[in-house]
Amino acid sequence: MKKRIFTACLMVFALMLWTPVAWSGEAQTAANVEDVKQSAASALQQAKDAEVVTQAGKAVKDAAAETKEAASEAAEAGEGIAADAEEMMLEGQEAVEEAVEAAKEAVAPPPADPLDIAVDLIKEGTLESRKKALDICLEAVKKAPESYHANWMAARACREYANTVKRSERQGWEDVCKEYGKKGMNYAEKATQINPNGVEGFYWYGTSVGIYSDGTGIMTALKEGLKNKTQENFETAYKIDKLYSKGGPIIALGRFWYVLPWPLNDKGKSMEYFREFQKTEFYRHPETVEFNVYFAELLMDSRSTKDEAKALLEDVSKLSDDPYWNKRAKELLSNF
Structure with missing residues (x-):
């Protein structure tokens, strides 16, 4: 491209030197003059075209360089963004894991009391x-x-x-x-x-x-x-608290006054406590089935209450499958 520009410039220069001579010569005709002008104009246009092409090429080259540089910067920026994004993602994941652990600790029941x-x-x-x-x-x-x-x-x-x-x-x-x-x-x-x-x-x-x-x-x-x-x-x-342990103190006092040997025992007091227990919500409860046996023993001492005693003993198997109290009830029922 530079060689073409140089050649065009020589041609223009040569024409400029030659034109005065031609105009001073007697044999040069008007047609020759016109041809020379056209050649000069053509050469000048070629030079201009060459310069435009050169400038365009330079512009394209510069644009390509700038594009490459921009692309490089964009790539570097992209790598940085990707790295930052990855780091943020890891940090976010760690934060989520910590939050989950904290939530587990918050809702987890405390260690059970051995007692x-x-x-x-x-x-x-x-x-x-x-x-x-x-x-x-x-x-x-x-x-x-x-x-x-x-x-x-x-x-x-x-x-x-x-x-x-x-x-x-x-x-x-x-x-x-x-x-x-x-x-x-x-x-x-x-x-x-x-x-x-x-x-x-x-x-x-x-x-x-x-x-x-x-x-x-x-x-x-x-x-x-x-x-x-x-x-x-x-x-x-x-x-x-007489209702503690499902009325335990009431049953205990009724039994206490019954099992004491004479003259320390008091069946009247025993009857009072057992009757009181019958009025509580724990009467005929599976976990207080021993009451039926204890009270039946007391009631069996009197003819007037034997039927009630029998009913209490027959109720034992209906209330509980406890082998000990069922065995005791059957033993007492055999006396009837």
């Missing part, structure tokens, strides 16, 4: 479950010896475990009742000292004496002066 687990195990009613409950409660009271909750729960677990062993009629059950009845009394008494306004310590003290008496015999318990302490604890529990 609540012990309550569930006691309710299962098996010898194995109640032994596990006993171990949990003894460990709890060991860790927190001044805890009211731990002490009365330990008393309850001792009594419930020993009572289950007695019902199983396993060999040596008397020794188990004696040992754990005594332990239950100690834990319950400690509970009443910690909280003299709580019903639990007094109630489980009285029931622990009862299971202790099953192991040692009621006469031994009486010689140890446990009659008055048992009466006082049950009566205190009755005053604080």
Whole structure:
């Protein structure tokens, strides 16, 4: 392209030198002059066209360079945007994961209280479950010896475990009742000292004496002066909350006045407490089926109430499938 421009320029220059000579020559004609002008004009136009092409080429080249540079910058910017976007996405994902974990912690239930687990195990009613409950409660009271909750729960677990062993009629059950009845009394008494306004310590003290008496015999318990302490604890529990443990204090006092040997027993008081229990919402409840057996024993002592006693005993199998109380009911029914 540069070579063509240079050639066109030489031609124009040569014509400029030659034209004066031609005009001074006598033999040059007007036609020659016109041809020269046209050639010069053509050469000049070619030069101009070449210059335009050159400028256009330069413009295209410059535009291409700028486009390339812009594309490069755009690519770099795109890479930066992509990197930023990826980083933001990772940060967002981490934020979501943290939010999910926080939500799980917010809605997750707190760790179960060991004593609540012990309550569930006691309710299962098996010898194995109640032994596990006993171990949990003894460990709890060991860790927190001044805890009211731990002490009365330990008393309850001792009594419930020993009572289950007695019902199983396993060999040596008397020794188990004696040992754990005594332990239950100690834990319950400690509970009443910690909280003299709580019903639990007094109630489980009285029931622990009862299971202790099953192991040692009621006469031994009486010689140890446990009659008055048992009466006082049950009566205190009755005053604080007689409906505790599904009317437990009411049933306990009715039974207490019945099982005492003469002349300490009082069947009139026993009748009053049992009649009172019949008016509560817990009468004929599956978990208070022992009441039917206890009250039937009292009613069987009188001809006028034998029919009522029989009805109570026949109701046992309808209320509960507990093998121990069904067996006791059948034994008493055989006397009819």
